[in-house]
Amino acid sequence: MAIDNNDLEHCLIAPSHAAAVRCDQTSWLRSIVEMVQLMMSLGMVVGLDKLLEKAFAAASIKFPSALFGMFCVFAVLLLLDAFAPALARGFIAFFDPATLFIHRWLPLFFVPSLVILPLSVRDVSPASAIKIFSITFGGWFASLAVAGYTALTVRRTVKTQLLPPEPMNKPSPFAALELWAWGALFLASFALAYVSPTALGTTATTCLPFLLASTVFGYMLGSRLPSAARKVLHPIICCALSADLAAVAYGYLSRSGLDAVLGDYLTKAPSNPGAGDILMGFLGSVIISFAFSMFKQRKLVRRHAAEIFTSIAIASTFSLYSTAILGRVIGLEPTLTISILPRCITVALALSIVSFFEGVNSSITAAVVVLTGLIGANFAQAVMDKLGLKDPIARGIGTASSAHGLGTAAVSAKEPEALPFCAMAYALTGIFASLICSISVVRQSLVYIAGSPAYDK
Structure with a gap:
């Protein structure tokens, strides 16, 4: 049943009892329609995530299925926009309630690893913990600055004028x-x-x-x-x-x-899930939903492709090598240095990267990734303001290239225009780092710099 705009006008100009009843019915009907649309669109995003997850598991593919799904949805939307623009707009309108709902709760889905952080750092000595924190904080700041300033430098070089981003809807505040x-x-x-x-x-x-x-x-x-x-x-x-x-x-x-109790928070056992497992079960759907935000800013993505991809490639490489150098300089054990190499990369891909090396501590890897995200979530916006990184492209790339998902979640709440560039950097930083770490020469150079070439597979 369609909602006639004349009904809404009548609500405003006819204060009679009959008109009030009709207004209530219209409002009630609209609420029902919006709820059904939210359930359907959200269910389709979650269903796609679970379908891809099962397909990747059956094919023994280690690459995160949600990132693949995000790029697939983005590509489909681009094709529809090229050949059937009205259909593309219809898809975006249909999935808007789901994306707004996800963005409203976005940080929740990245928090479980942070909650169990006390369990991950138990076996690290205080001296090593101080060194790791120094590398993590200093490396985060350097990676953010490198990514942000690289984007600005490339833009000046190619002389691309920054256009205003498409306006993005902000989720409603909590009542x-x-x-x-x-x-x-x-x-x-x-x-x-x-x-x-x-x-x-x-x-x-x-x-x-x-x-x-x-x-x-x-x-x-x-x-x-x-x-x-x-x-x-x-x-x-x-x-x-x-x-x-x-x-x-x-x-x-x-x-x-x-x-x-913390062990029960994140059990990682599908037959006996904890609160953290429930939240992280939606993480893939969150990542897929980024495709819709990226599509809304497709003109900016296409126009500024040079600075986006260049800054991501440079920031990813800088993050890996700067971590190895800092670990060697301050005397951190080589095994721990190798374990924290992918500190700026989302956990799933970070664990995949360290699997290329022998003798690593994957718990430390996960803990440092979470710590990096926490630092970025808390300080990224203030630091970028001080560094003069004002536009959404530099802010989005700088945030996600240095603080992956947690940083993305934090910035998107206040700066939805930066979210599409966060999403691209969030995905591409991990993909690029995974690709270069799969090269034997790169791995050997990293472990040599870290202090012991005995840890390369």
Whole structure:
């Protein structure tokens, strides 16, 4: 049933009881239509992700299926735009509710690895931890500056004038009612888990409701903090802290300990998922949804292809070699240096890259990737402002090339115009780094610089 615009006009000019009833019916009908559209579009994105994931697993392909899906959707939209523009616009309009919903909750899907960070760094000595943090923070800053300034330099060289980006819709802010509802859900589920720890079966399913609620509640609470407070306590940090504090409280009260509760947060067991597994199960859908944002900025992507691809290639190479050099200079153990080489790359591809080398610690790899993302999420926008990186291309590439998904999630909330370039850099940085690390000469040079050529496969 179509909604007639005349009905909406009548609502405004006829204050009678009949008109009010008709307005209510129209509003109710519109809400139903929007909800159905959201469920259908979101379901199709999630379905595509799961289909590709199963196909890649069956074919034993290690490349992340979601990145492949993102580029496929982007390519299909470009083809439709070339041969059937009206159909392309229809697709974008249909999937708009899904992309807005995903962008509203974007940081949540990148947080689980950050929540379990305390488990990943237990075996690292304090001296090595300080060195790793120094490399991570200094390397992040250098990678951001290199990527951003390379984009600006290439633009000046090819003399491409920056055009205004297409306006992007911003997700609606969280209402106080939503915050109270999730807070109440957290308290109720925490009390149930404490009073009856076996009510839901396994320990992971017992902890799942309150850990999931605490994660969501922390994110919403962080998003509603004053802007001055968010500069110090980013919603992503608030989100992770909320989940960790809930885990500490339950571990203490139940006497099961923090390690056991965090182990139940991210089990990586499909038959016994935790709260983190539920959230990360949507990560592929998030990545695929980036294709729609990229398509909306396709004119800028096409116009500025030179600076986009050049800066990504240079930033990726710089990140790998600068990490190896810094590790050698400050005396970090070669195994740890090799383990943190892909610090600026999303976890899935970072783990694939370190698998090329012998003797690495993949837990350290994952922890450093998360730490890099956390740094970028908290400081990227302020640092880019200080460096004079003003336009969305330089900001998007600089953020994602230095801080992958977490940085992308943080920037997109305030700067949706930068999201398409974040998405491209997020994907292409990992792909380019994977390609050059698959070359034996590059691997040998990296391990030689790190201090021990014995770790190359």
